[in-house]
Amino acid sequence: MEGSSDEKAEVVPNKKVVLRRHVTGFPTVEDMEIVADTVELRVPAGLTAVLIKNLYLSCDPWMRERMTRHDDADALLASDFVVGEALINFGVGKVIDSTHPKFKAGDLVWGMSTWEEYTLITQPESLMKINHPELPLSYYTGVLDDPMLVNYHPGMTGLTAYAAFMEVGRPKSGDFVFVSAASGAVGQIVGQLAKIAGCYVVGSAGSDEKVNLLKTKLGFDDAFNYKSETDIAAALKRRFPDGIDIYLDSVGGETLDAALLRMRRGGKVVVCGMISQYNLQEPYGVRNLYLIVPNAINVYGFNVTGYFQMYAKVEEEMAGYIKEGKVVVVEDVKEGIESAPAALVGLFAGRNVGKQLVVIARE
Amino acid sequence: MEGSSDEKAEVVPNKKVVLRRHVTGFPTVEDMEIVADTVELRVPAGLTAVLIKNLYLSCDPWMRERMTRHDDADALLASDFVVGEALINFGVGKVIDSTHPKFKAGDLVWGMSTWEEYTLITQPESLMKINHPELPLSYYTGVLDDPMLVNYHPGMTGLTAYAAFMEVGRPKSGDFVFVSAASGAVGQIVGQLAKIAGCYVVGSAGSDEKVNLLKTKLGFDDAFNYKSETDIAAALKRRFPDGIDIYLDSVGGETLDAALLRMRRGGKVVVCGMISQYNLQEPYGVRNLYLIVPNAINVYGFNVTGYFQMYAKVEEEMAGYIKEGKVVVVEDVKEGIESAPAALVGLFAGRNVGKQLVVIARE
Missing domain, CATH: 3.40.50.720 (NAD(P)-binding Rossmann-like Domain)
Structure with missing residues (x-):
């Protein structure tokens, strides 16, 4: 299934977490909804893109700001999430199909993804390969990640x-x-x-x-x-x-x-x-x-x-501390995409103990 | 009259601006009073000190904080002014008598002084010589000064x-x-x-x-x-x-x-x-x-x-700009020590137009 071909590709279910309405005040799970969709397991013909299976999705406070509609043209923040579309944030995934020379099926990657089971990444340059697959992959939603591509402060770890x-x-x-x-x-x-x-x-x-x-x-x-x-x-x-x-x-x-x-x-x-x-x-x-x-x-x-250029150094240094036991990582892991809205909302009530993430699939 | 001697020195009037009471809220002229005192025009025997005639005294916002009594041991600011004693701030003066080897009668100096006509400076190391007497001397209460000796932020110019x-x-x-x-x-x-x-x-x-x-x-x-x-x-x-x-x-x-x-x-x-x-x-x-x-x-x-070490460089650079006309100085000059309380109070009502100072004597 590597690269796009003329064969028919498998079509599978693809659940999404979409924004139901813009938010004022504290977000609630009712501000989001789970939508059942499907996806063809290959990159559509003619596109240079990467289709990934999402494994871990990160929940971060910065997502709150994007849930609000900003009417003020002066708003200096990131673009708002769109009602009816999936939320966006960092995640760890596995490449299912790729028409981009840098990636092939089976690669483990992390980067900006969407809150669904499979995501077509149309800007594959934004994806990063995982250099330390011997460590828990979920660490790439946190201690080893790097918010390479956002213009807004992501509050990433x-x-x-x-x-x-x-x-x-x-x-x-x-x-x-x-x-x-x-x-x-x-x-x-x-x-x-x-x-x-x-x-x-x-x-x-x-x-x-x-x-x-x-x-x-x-x-x-x-x-x-x-x-x-x-x-x-x-x-x-x-x-x-x-x-x-x-x-x-x-x-x-x-x-x-x-x-x-x-x-x-x-x-x-x-x-x-x-x-x-x-x-x-x-x-x-x-x-x-x-x-x-x-x-x-x-x-x-x-x-x-302003610190992107430091990422490679920091990834190596942090991986070293983790292996030496000098840095331990406490994660709050919720299971399944259905749990994502509550996990996100829980951040603002302080319900999470440690880095909040959602496991979508383990492989 | 240079150096201390056994001869009797002249005794002259020495008006002072003293703090009458500690201040809360906006200071008023009634928080201060003019007190008539006298001074002997020489350094008392046995002291290493410099007696200066104050020419220009500076009025600065930072003095407000010292007019309050701080009971809190945590107060991290400068020591409070003492009720019944003269206020303290930067000024320009002329040396009348000195027992310190660095200064002699007639020297023009600037530094931390007190709000009176004559001040005995018992820490003469705190005084600075005026390196550009060809410029208006009053500039040494402002554009050419340097708050060398205070631990608190002086807001000097x-x-x-x-x-x-x-x-x-x-x-x-x-x-x-x-x-x-x-x-x-x-x-x-x-x-x-x-x-x-x-x-x-x-x-x-x-x-x-x-x-x-x-x-x-x-x-x-x-x-x-x-x-x-x-x-x-x-x-x-x-x-x-x-x-x-x-x-x-x-x-x-x-x-x-x-x-x-x-x-x-x-x-x-x-x-x-x-x-x-x-x-x-x-x-x-x-x-x-x-x-x-x-x-x-x-x-x-x-x-x-944190920037004291830059003073010599800044004095030269600023003196250059002034001589070239690239920097002009707007001063608000009040005449006579009796005008000092109103000049200080006026700062907080924004009555001053430019750097506020008081001329005590012109020579």
Whole structure:
């Protein structure tokens, strides 16, 4: 079945997760629906494309923004998802058919895909081969991935965590590091990189289960459940009596405000996302930003698209840490495409424990 | 009268501006008082010190913070002014007597001084000689000064403007630059440096007189009066249809929020001060900060203390620009120490047009 031919190809079912309506506020599973479709298992004649079978699909906070319709011509973000069409995000797949010289049937690849069982990739240059198939393939939706082709910040994990912390944060041994959403996809990698760099690292998360995970499995020096703290500033003061050198922010809002009160002179706030803000009609007003002047704090809005050139280096370095056991990966894996809407919605309620992904097929 | 001797030295009147009470909210002239004192015109026996006659005293926004009493042990700012003692800030003076080998009577110096007619400088290492006495001496309270000795951000002009814009902002020819408080001490220098760097520069200020000054005397490409604009975001959109590359912020608050909406991808916000925030009990909440993530914007809290090593270079470069007429300096000069409290208070109402200073004596 390699390459397109005149023979009739097999036609198989192809379930999709499509957007039913644009979203305001918190997304719900009813904003999406599962649609039964079919697909012919080959690249249509005349197209240079790759047909992949999706194995793992990634659920990421950045998808929320694309679920909203932006009428404002000033919107500087990625294009909105289209009602009636499948959602789009990173995934890992296996090549079923290819008319592109770089790929052949059986290749394992990752890249931007759609939320369905099979996807015809019409821009095959966007696909990346998987260089370490000896590691769990799902890691290529997370710790080993790289959002090569998006113009919008994807909040993806591996390169984001590495570049945001190592390149922008520039940790020194002994630095005091705070990580929010610490058991999440980016946070868990940042925390472990901080330990590798010789830092003291404290994480915040939204459940006791996650806090326990940070302390027992992910090597954080300390962690706390922000939902059971009445005063996040006080919680940070107890854990950082001498202040914070680097804050890796994925949540924004009150946690950012509290962290600004504890930043040391010359401290760095690297903002990879503000998940607390994505579903708000009126964003939270950050009151303590004025402290950046007397304390010479820099606040970096991190967008991974500026760091693509680092991917090969980061993939090798992270694969090495994983094999040495210096970095462990905690995934929250849901089974089957039918579970994808709930998995995505759960991100915004903090239901996921670790990197959220959906397994569509194992081979 | 050079050096300390056993002869009796002349005793002369020495009026001071002392803090009468700590301040909350907007400062008023009643928070200060003029106190008649006297001074012996020589360094007391046994001290290594320099007695200076103050010629020009600088009024700067950063003094506001020191007028408040900070009970919080966490306060990371400079020490508070003491009730009943003279205020402290940069000034230009002439040496009357010295027991320090680096200085002799008649030297022109600048540095941290006190708000009185004569000041005994007990840390003479803090004084700087004036290297360009051919320029107006008052420029050493502003465009040619350097806040060498403070631990707190002084918001001083010359080095702040240069380092914040040239070193942190790193302008490229053709960049779109926005400057708030643009006719003020820092803003007017930044705007002119932006033109030297080949940028398009727009300033905001709080009166039509200041706007006119920006456009006719200081070389800004455009300027607007933020007080007569009902929607600052719309005002910026009209003037920056393609967005802003560098925003030099001295005001914070709503102007910062509006500018965040117009920042281009990869833009830089360099915050030198937030004068709109200094008198508020509850700081303004910055709602558009979340945009730093998708647009990869960095927000730099600028504190000049990290740039001391550049002073000699900046003094020479700025002196050159002034002599060539590429940089002009607009000062708001009040006469006599009795006018100092009103001059300082006027800063926070935006009454000053240009760098605010007080002439205590001309020789």
